[in-house]
Amino acid sequence: MLRSKRQRISDDDPLARAMEPPPGETFEERQRRLAAEQEAKRVSDAIDEELNRQRISEKKGPKAIKILLLGQSESGKSTTLKNFQLMNSPKAFRSERASWRAVIQLNVVQSIHAILDLMSKAHSSVHIASTSSHPPPTSSSSHSTNRLSASHKDYPPITTEHLKLKMRLGPLLQVEAALVKKLLPYGHVQLSGLANPAQSFPIQQEISVNSSAGWKGTFSRLIGRDSCDSSDLIDWSNPDDPGVVLNACAEDMKRLWADPIVKKMMEIEKMRPEEMAGFFLDALDRVTSLHYSPTDDDILRARLKTLGVSEHRFSMKTGPLGSPMSHDWRVFDVGGQRSLRAAWVPYFDDMNAIIFLAPISCFDQVLQEDPTVNRLADSFLLWKSIVSNPLLKKTDLVLFLNKCDILRAKLASGIRLADYIVSYGSRPNDFESASVYLRKKFAVLLKDHSPDRQLYCHFTSVTDTKSTTLILENVQDLLVRDNLKRSALV
Numbered sequence: 001m002l003r004s005k006r007q008r009i010s011d012d013d014p015l016a017r018a019m020e021p022p023p024g025e026t027f028e029e030r031q032r033r034l035a036a037e038q039e040a041k042r043v044s045d046a047i048d049e050e051l052n053r054q055r056i057s058e059k060k061g062p063k064a065i066k067i068l069l070l071g072q073s074e075s076g077k078s079t080t081l082k083n084f085q086l087m088n089s090p091k092a093f094r095s096e097r098a099s100w101r102a103v104i105q106l107n108v109v110q111s112i113h114a115i116l117d118l119m120s121k122a123h124s125s126v127h128i129a130s131t132s133s134h135p136p137p138t139s140s141s142s143h144s145t146n147r148l149s150a151s152h153k154d155y156p157p158i159t160t161e162h163l164k165l166k167m168r169l170g171p172l173l174q175v176e177a178a179l180v181k182k183l184l185p186y187g188h189v190q191l192s193g194l195a196n197p198a199q200s201f202p203i204q205q206e207i208s209v210n211s212s213a214g215w216k217g218t219f220s221r222l223i224g225r226d227s228c229d230s231s232d233l234i235d236w237s238n239p240d241d242p243g244v245v246l247n248a249c250a251e252d253m254k255r256l257w258a259d260p261i262v263k264k265m266m267e268i269e270k271m272r273p274e275e276m277a278g279f280f281l282d283a284l285d286r287v288t289s290l291h292y293s294p295t296d297d298d299i300l301r302a303r304l305k306t307l308g309v310s311e312h313r314f315s316m317k318t319g320p321l322g323s324p325m326s327h328d329w330r331v332f333d334v335g336g337q338r339s340l341r342a343a344w345v346p347y348f349d350d351m352n353a354i355i356f357l358a359p360i361s362c363f364d365q366v367l368q369e370d371p372t373v374n375r376l377a378d379s380f381l382l383w384k385s386i387v388s389n390p391l392l393k394k395t396d397l398v399l400f401l402n403k404c405d406i407l408r409a410k411l412a413s414g415i416r417l418a419d420y421i422v423s424y425g426s427r428p429n430d431f432e433s434a435s436v437y438l439r440k441k442f443a444v445l446l447k448d449h450s451p452d453r454q455l456y457c458h459f460t461s462v463t464d465t466k467s468t469t470l471i472l473e474n475v476q477d478l479l480v481r482d483n484l485k486r487s488a489l490v
Contacts, residue, residue, distance in 0.1 A: 064328040065479055068347050070386065071357035072378055073305075073336040073368070074277060076402045076462040080357065081312055081333045082300050083468050088314035088329070093299070100299045102179060104287060105242045107278035107303055109176045112253055114273065115262060116166055122155035122265050123163075153268050156261045165259075168252050175242045243290055250288040257281045275361065275406050277463075278303025300463050309334050309347070329476075338369045341382075348389065353396040353479050356386060357462075360438050361406035363420045374420065376438075383442055388449035396482060398456045398475055399442055405461040407431060435459060 021030065069077040085093045246253075256262060266272070273279050278301065280287045287298070294302070310333040334344055362375035383399070386392060408431040411417065417434050418424040427433050443455050456478065458471045 064330050065352045066350065067329070067331045067479070068344075068351045068354045069331065069333045069357065070344065070354055070382070071336050071402075072359070072375065072382060075336055075357040075359045075379070076277075076400070076460075077333045077336060077357055078304075078306065078310070079277065079300050079462045080355065080400070080468070080472075081310060081331055083462060083465065083472060084314070084331050085312055086296060086300075086465065087469055087472060089312075094296070097294050097299070100294050100302050101292065102182075102242065103302045103304050104278075104280060104294055104298055105246060106176065106179045108246065108253075108280050108284070108287060109172050109179070109242075111273050111279065111281055112169060112172055112256065113176060114271070115256060115266070116169065118265055118269055118271060119158060119162060119166060119262070122153075123158045125153060125155055155268060156264050159261070162259070162261065165252055165256055169249055169256065171245050172249055175245045178240075179242060243288070243292060246288040247290050250284055253281070253288070254284050257284070275410075276303070277301060297463070297465060300465060306333075307335055307340070309343075338367070345391070348391040348395070351392075351395050352482075353398060353475075354386065354392065355398045355400060355475070356383060357400045357402045357460075358383065358442065359403045360401045360435070361403035361410060363407075363417055364410070364415060376421065380441065380445065384445045384449060387446050387453070393450075396456070396479060397446075397450075397453060398458070398478075400458055400460045400462070400471075401435065401438060401442070402460045402462055404431070404435065404459045405464070407434065 021033070025033070069080055071077050082093070273281065280298075280301070286292065312331045312333075314329050314331075332347055334340065334347060358376075358379040360376065360379075362379075365375045367373045367375055367378055387397065411429055411431055411434060414429075416429050418426070418429070424434070424437060427437060439457055439459075442457070446453055446455055456475075458475075460468060460471060462468050
């Protein structure tokens, strides 16, 4: 009776069933199992002890300085985080060269893919326009012709040479599919290769990786070695290296990028890839070479959309006045997509500073998530919500008016700020006037919604390593001094 009761308890309790010895276990097998369980417990206890030791150490030692990077998607947050890594953990930053080499290869292929998508769109548009130029005289066809004329763009004609060029670039699809397959977790839709490159290319969509998914290790395995600090450690003889195909297609990629008809199509479509992160088409000779190894600047410019929160920890050797305080720094990068902004609030607690990045070059662009919203107007609204948030009343705010290099080039090319920001009026369309005006706009929002705060504002191009390093050093110094003041040490 007792045995049957115990049997029922064991049958009802999955944990008890899992802990039962295997049926028919021999004495030697039992000894090995018990030894393995004892070793697993020892490791688990050691991990718990280390975590407890770290918690005690953090309580006794100086409190970490925490920085939160905020801004809309593609504002430069990930690049700023990489600058922090390069400044404070250069060995770790450079140990990831092989991983970033693969990301840059993916950036190159996807830039070419976007142009080929545009060629297909233009070719289809011209074909539809030609077949619809003399429609049958029916009421329904006249309505469709009116709709076509309203949406049709006057693309230049695609020649036979363009179609041949597109076919020769077909192998890049297989490279893209291989890189994406290695990057994305199971269950995501993969880009499929084409048996016939003359067919339409599949529509390109930007891929995203979770910041905790360990994608850097995945790319290292793709390349064949662990992440490396120098080009000598990359397995150049690996026949599956994507660089082999990129090198073979290099001349055709350069021909496509330099083609005047392609340039005209991009101008009509207002497609300016050179303004986006992950642009390397002006450096194809270098990045498609068989022995290509990324530079620090290449890694800063590389584009990989991340979801979730990326955290970087580092220690400063000395602080102002030789203070030993706050050597432990933590920088958090959270996603800027509209759907992810609700996840910002839990990180507002106990933050020393927020670096808010506003890409002021985006005055002529709209949000990818909502084409009715201007990107610069969205940055104004985001800044207003941050400065007026009561949870951030005691948090230092540092404003980075970012992508100044692109803004300068846009204004010089004749794109008028006043056409998109009506309040700019008849002010000169140059960088000096525009930058002063935009700074005042952000400053007024701060004064109206948080009048007791001082404005810490920097004009930045975070892909410029030297200038950004100086700015971040000033920010670090500012935050350490503020921490010391709060502790009544200065």
